Amino acid sequence: MELDNIEIIIEKYFQGETSIAEEKELKNYFTSSNVAQHLEHYKPVFGYFSLAKEQKFKQEIPLLPKSRDKKRNVAWLSIAASVLVLLGIGTYGYSNYGTANLNQGLGTYDDPEIAFRETQKALSQLSNHVNVGIESVHYIEEFDNSKNLIFKQ
Known part of the structure; x- marks a missing residue:
């Protein structure tokens, strides 16, 4: 009778349905x-639990009380670095604010002839850059033509 009961409990155990008392x-x-x-x-399955229960951890764990102080130092150091970075950005922005206002007067001309020549120079430079871009497009078109010859779609 006890053997039948044990077999039933084993089945329940492997189904995950046993109580602590049954285990x-x-x-x-x-x-x-x-x-x-x-x-x-x-037997080894259930014997293992009794062996594992008897095992003890014997190695000492060294306590490091200074690690707490190091964490505090890192926290204060990061706060100080953040404040220093913010002060640097603020100083840079404040000092460049005055020079940005001075540079706003550049590009305005009283004489229309000088303004016309400067505009022609700027448009010439722009045209050169656009022409370089258009030449690159010709290479892409040539690539597409070659690809279409090779891979007939």
């Missing part, structure tokens, strides 16, 4: 000396 019953049964022959292969 204790299995452990007690498999640690005893009168285990049925056909259930011997389960």
Whole structure:
């Protein structure tokens, strides 16, 4: 009768449906000396838990009280660095604000002839850059033509 009960509890155990009391019953049964022959292969499974329970950790863990101080120092250091960066950005922005206002007068001409010549220079430079871009487009068109010859779609 007890053997049938153990077999039922083993099935429930592997289904994950056992209670703590049933698991204790299995452990007690498999640690005893009168285990049925056909259930011997389960003995290491349930015997392992009793061995694992007896193991103790014997190595000492060194305590490092200074690590807490290091964390505080890192926190204060990061706050100080952030404040320093913000002050640097603010100083740079403030000093460049005055020079930006001075540079706003550039590009305005009183004489229309000088303004016309400067405009022609600027448009000539723009035209040169656009022409370089158009030449690149010709290369892409040539590539597409070659690709279409090779891979007839």
